[in-house]
Amino acid sequence: MAHFLDTLSKLISMLSLFLLELNWKELFLGHEEWSFLLEIILRTAIMFIAIIIGLRVLGKRGVKQLSIFELVVIIGLGSAAGDPMFNKDVGIISSILVFIVIILLYSIVTFFIGRSKKFEKLVEGSSICLIKDGEFAIENFKKENLGSDEFFAELRLKGISQLGQIETAIEEISGEISVFYYEDKDVKYGLPIMPDSLKNPLKKIHKESQYSCIFCGHTEFKAEGNKASCPKCKKDEWVEASNKRRIT
Numbered sequence: 001m002a003h004f005l006d007t008l009s010k011l012i013s014m015l016s017l018f019l020l021e022l023n024w025k026e027l028f029l030g031h032e033e034w035s036f037l038l039e040i041i042l043r044t045a046i047m048f049i050a051i052i053i054g055l056r057v058l059g060k061r062g063v064k065q066l067s068i069f070e071l072v073v074i075i076g077l078g079s080a081a082g083d084p085m086f087n088k089d090v091g092i093i094s095s096i097l098v099f100i101v102i103i104l105l106y107s108i109v110t111f112f113i114g115r116s117k118k119f120e121k122l123v124e125g126s127s128i129c130l131i132k133d134g135e136f137a138i139e140n141f142k143k144e145n146l147g148s149d150e151f152f153a154e155l156r157l158k159g160i161s162q163l164g165q166i167e168t169a170i171e172e173i174s175g176e177i178s179v180f181y182y183e184d185k186d187v188k189y190g191l192p193i194m195p196d197s198l199k200n201p202l203k204k205i206h207k208e209s210q211y212s213c214i215f216c217g218h219t220e221f222k223a224e225g226n227k228a229s230c231p232k233c234k235k236d237e238w239v240e241a242s243n244k245r246r247i248t
Contacts, residue, residue: 043092047081047092050099083095136216161242164241181246191242192239205223214239
C-alpha cells in the first residue's frame, strides 16, 4: 500500500510539473496572438455571408437536389470558405475569387444542362430502374454501386416486406429510391427481404410452393424435389416466396 501511494504521489508531481511547464498559449492559439481571435470572428462573418450569397445565387436547385454535380459545387464552396476563416495566410479576396469562379462554372454547366439532354446525362447521370414487376432488373442493378442489404434496408423503411409488392422501383439521380406499388389485390408472390429471410437458401425443394431466386428475385411454383436453376439468372439458390400485403 505504501509503495502504491508513493508511486501515485510521484505521478501527481510529474503531472503537476508538466501542466506548469505547458505552453498554454501555444496549445490554444498555436503561433498566433490573442488579437487574431477578433480577426477570426470578422473573417468567419464575412465568409458566412459569402456562403449565403453564393447559395442564393445558385438557387434552390443547388441545395435541394444534391446530385454528384451539386455535391461537387457545395464541397467546393465549403472548402473555399473554410481556410480563410482561421488561416492567416489565406486572404479573403482569394476565396471570394474561388466563389466567383465556382458560381460562374455552375451557371455555364446548368445553361448547357438545360439545353442538351446528352450533356445533362453526362454530368448528372440518369434515373435507372432497379425492380420491374416484382423482380430485379439485373443488368441495371449491376451498374449501380449498391449492395443488396443496403437496398433492402431502404425498401423496408418504405414498409416493404417482399418484392412482389413492387411494380417498379427507380433510383433517381439524387440517389433516392422511388417506389410504385401494386394495389393490394394485385400483389404477387415475391422475394422476402426481411432480416435473416435469405440466410438459409435451398438448392433442393422439400415441399411444393412458390419460391424466389435469392439473386434476381424471379419467382415461380416449384414441386417437391425440384432443384432446377433460375431461368433468368441461372443461379440455383431459392427461398420460399411471400405474398404478404403492405401494411400502411
